Amino acid sequence: MDLNYLLSRHQISLMLAQSATTTEARHAHRGLATGYADAIQSVRTMLGATGQMVGAH
Structure with missing residues (x-):
């Protein structure tokens, strides 16, 4: 799945x-x-990315 799509949907869901x-x-x-x-x-x-995403609280 497209990473930009997932990032967008994640942000929209949080909002x-x-x-x-x-x-x-x-x-x-x-x-x-x-x-x-x-x-x-x-x-x-x-994709081999390192580190973790910072979650919203």
Whole structure:
């Protein structure tokens, strides 16, 4: 999968989680962000990148 796509979707999911008006929506968007972060890490590993992504808190 395209790394730029994953990075974009990850960022959008984080922004949607932050602006969510319900706990359920916030939880769903954070779950998507976690899934994208896992996929990003897999692609980075496959490409030989070192170091870790810094997660949003």
